[in-house]
Amino acid sequence: GENVEQHPSTLSVQEGDSAVIKCTYSDSASNYFPWYKQELGKGPQLIIDIRSNVGEKKDQRIAVTLNKTAKHFSLHITETQPEDSAVYFCAASTGTGNQFYFGTGTSLTVIP
Amino acid sequence: GAVVSQHPSRVICKSGTSVKIECRSLDFQATTMFWYRQFPKQSLMLMATSNEGSKATYEQGVEKDKFLINHASLTLSTLTVTSAHPEDSSFYICSAPLVRTPEQFFGPGTRLTVL
Secondary structure, eight states, rough: OOOOOOEEEEEEEEEOOOOEEEEEOOOOOOEEEEEEEOOTTTTTTEEEETTTTTTTTTTTTTEEEEETTTTTEEEOOOOOOOGGOEEEEEEEETTTTTOOOEEEOOOEEEEE | OOOOEOOOSSSEEEEEEEEEEEEHHHSSSOOOEEEEEOOSSSSOEEEEEEESOOOEOTTTTTTTTTEEEOOOOEEEEEEESSSSOOOOEEEEEEEEETTTTEEEEEOOOEEEEEE
C-alpha cells in the first residue's frame, strides 16, 4: 500500500518568513495530493491540492509543487502570519472516491 | 465548497455504554464516506469505508463488531462505538468525496471521552 512521509514534524518561523513542508509517497499510482490545515479541536480543512498532471499550483500565499519522478511534493507558505499556525497534513490518493493516505503532520508555529 | 457535518461535536459517556456519531453531507450526495480516528498529536488513521446500501469495509485491526457503521442514505453515515472503553477516547472524523472528483470534505470531528 501507499506510504506517505512528511517532514518536518514541527516548524517555527518568524512572521513574514516562508515555511516549507515536504512529503514523499511510495505508490506511483497516486495521482491526487491535497494539503489540509487542522486547527486544534477541528476537522481538517483543504487549503490546496495538486493533480499528477501538474507540476505546480499557486493560490495567493500558498503553493504546492509536485515531482512525480522523485515521488515528492511540497507545500510553500510565503509571508507567514500568526493565523497560519496550525497542524498541516499532506495526503495522497489514487483517485476519485479512493481513500487518502495521510502524512504524519507538521505543527507550524508562526512567531509574531 | 461542500459541507460535511458531524453530530455530536463532543460526547462524554461511561465505560460499557454505546455512543452513536452521525456524519452528514449537507449539500451533496455521498455513496461513500470514510471514518477516521485521531489520537492527540497524531495523524488521521482510517478506520473504515462506509458504503451506501452495502456493508462497510474495515481496515486491518479495527473491530467491526465494536465499531458499527451504517450508511442509511446518500447523505448520512453513522458510527456506533459499542461497549465503549477509556481507550476508545479519541477524535473521530468523517469525510465524504465528491462524485467524479478526487476531493474529499471533512467533518468538524467528534471528541469522544469514555470515563
